[in-house]
Amino acid sequence: xxxxxxxxxxxxxxxxxxxxxxxxxxxxxxxxxxxxxxxxxxxxxxxxxxxxxxxxxxxxxxxxxxxxxxxxxxxxxxxxxxxxxxxxxxxxxxxxxxxxxxxxxxxxxxxxxxxxx
Amino acid sequence: xxxxxxxxxxxxxxxxxxxxxxxxxxxxxxxxxxxxxxxxxxxxxxxxxxxxxxxxxxxxxxxxxxxxxxxxxxxxxxxxxxxxxxxxxxxxxxxxxxxxxxxxxxxxxxxxxxxxx
Numbered sequence: 001x002x003x004x005x006x007x008x009x010x011x012x013x014x015x016x017x018x019x020x021x022x023x024x025x026x027x028x029x030x031x032x033x034x035x036x037x038x039x040x041x042x043x044x045x046x047x048x049x050x051x052x053x054x055x056x057x058x059x060x061x062x063x064x065x066x067x068x069x070x071x072x073x074x075x076x077x078x079x080x081x082x083x084x085x086x087x088x089x090x091x092x093x094x095x096x097x098x099x100x101x102x103x104x105x106x107x108x109x110x111x112x113x114x115x116x117x
Numbered sequence: 118x119x120x121x122x123x124x125x126x127x128x129x130x131x132x133x134x135x136x137x138x139x140x141x142x143x144x145x146x147x148x149x150x151x152x153x154x155x156x157x158x159x160x161x162x163x164x165x166x167x168x169x170x171x172x173x174x175x176x177x178x179x180x181x182x183x184x185x186x187x188x189x190x191x192x193x194x195x196x197x198x199x200x201x202x203x204x205x206x207x208x209x210x211x212x213x214x215x216x217x218x219x220x221x222x223x224x225x226x227x228x229x230x231x232x233x234x
């Protein structure tokens with residue numbers, strides 16, 4: 001693969017992670033993800049527990065769909081939303097990898113301090 | 118505990134999670150977290166691989182410190198930054214909980230479809 005193509009792929013991945021974290025940085029959108037983690041729901045169902053207007057919910061839904069965290073499809077007159085498990089996993093993996101790096105680093109430090117005793 | 122106090126605590130927790138995801142939604146800040154997951158570093162070391170000015174790095178550092186993800190302290194003339202492992206774990210746990218809800222939901226669905234066969 002050409003170097004330019006690899007760089008472009010990496011930048012795309014970075015942009016995708018930006019959008020995932022950006023999507024999760026707002027309480028209303030996290031509430032929607034929370035609700036959808038229990039199963040698919042219509043836009044009206046998503047709006048019910050939130051103290052915001054339906055158009056605002058639709059806007060949040062657009063951000064969630066752009067990030068890839070949520071998909072929706074219209075069945076008759078109802079739009080049903082569901083979580084995309086792979087996107088949730090990608091976000092979790094990003095953090096888990098840094099956490100495991102950090103733990104290795106702290107382990108090395110503890111070992112080093114132990115050897116000094 | 119009074120109801121008002123519990124609601125305030127919950128809102129504080131929500132605001133803290135907002136700040137954690139907001140902090141991670143920008144590539145430069147993720148690079149800094151990535152670097153710090155390998156061990157403590159000075160502000161100059163954090164700036165080195167990034168194609169942005171030192172003042173910009175300091176601004177990103179402030180966002181990371183406000184979120185609780187990073188702590189820094191001045192030793193002589195050098196400011197040393199390190200990750201706060203509990204904040205990283207809190208962010209990971211938030212996602213992991215929703216992922217596990219979702220998996221339970223998908224398992225139930227699979228079982229339900231199996232019973233229908």
